[in-house]
Amino acid sequence: MLSYAHVPDCHLLPRLGATAIRDINPALVLALQRDLRADGVGGAMTHRILMVLSGIMRHAVLRGRIDRNPVQPVRVVQPKRRRAIRPSRPPTSSASGGRTILVEQSADGSGAAKATKTGSIRTVALLAPLAEDLTAWRTAGASEPDEGAPIVPRADGTMFTATGYRY
Numbered sequence: 001m002l003s004y005a006h007v008p009d010c011h012l013l014p015r016l017g018a019t020a021i022r023d024i025n026p027a028l029v030l031a032l033q034r035d036l037r038a039d040g041v042g043g044a045m046t047h048r049i050l051m052v053l054s055g056i057m058r059h060a061v062l063r064g065r066i067d068r069n070p071v072q073p074v075r076v077v078q079p080k081r082r083r084a085i086r087p088s089r090p091p092t093s094s095a096s097g098g099r100t101i102l103v104e105q106s107a108d109g110s111g112a113a114k115a116t117k118t119g120s121i122r123t124v125a126l127l128a129p130l131a132e133d134l135t136a137w138r139t140a141g142a143s144e145p146d147e148g149a150p151i152v153p154r155a156d157g158t159m160f161t162a163t164g165y166r167y
Contacts, residue, residue, distance in 0.1 A: 004048060004052055007049050008052065008056075011036070011041070011045075012049065012052065012056075015032060015035065016028075016032065016053075021056075021060050021065055021066060022065065022066055024053075024057065024070050025070045026073045028070070029050070029070055029071050029074045030074055032049075032050075032053070033046060033050060033074065033076070036049060042079075043077070043079030044079050047076060047079060050071060050074070050076045051076070054069060054071035057069040057070055057071050057072075099125075099126055099131050100123040100124060100125050100126060101123065101124050101126060102121065102122075102123055103116060103121065104116070104121050107150075107159040107160065107161075112159070113159065134151065137152075
């Protein structure tokens with residue numbers, strides 16, 4: 001939530017602060033979207049700004065201040081990730097508190113690789129102690145694991161099954 005906290009102060013108030021909520025309409029939302037792009041605001045931040053505005057407008061509808069949410073009819077495109085972030089292998093700790101791992105796949109119940117639940121690639125920050133433990137564990141192996149290998153594989157190098165971790 002903290003990543004959304006600066007949106008009203010940095011983006012919405014300078015552009016819409018003098019506009020009454022009842023005067024915000026879909027055309028104004030489209031103009032805001034266009035202005036954000038023209039000002040070089042990235043796609044992800046533009047999406048975030050419009051989602052915050054939509055939440056404000058939804059609250060105004062609930063409070064009876066306006067009849068309908070003016071952001072709703074506007075097509076707000078959620079940008080797709082342009083490239084995957086590839087962390088260095090094996091993860092090592094750093095002064096910033098650790099590294100990240102890239103989650104591209106998950107495992108189904110039989111241990112086979114499948115797409116993640118949302119179908120998106122994401123990074124997960126590791127706490128420094130976990131990054132250090134993973135580094136020590138991975139470097140203790142006889143050879144560097146293959147790219148795409150499970151972080152913690154079974155003894156045969158494959159992914160755990162749904163029940164395999166219990167035994």
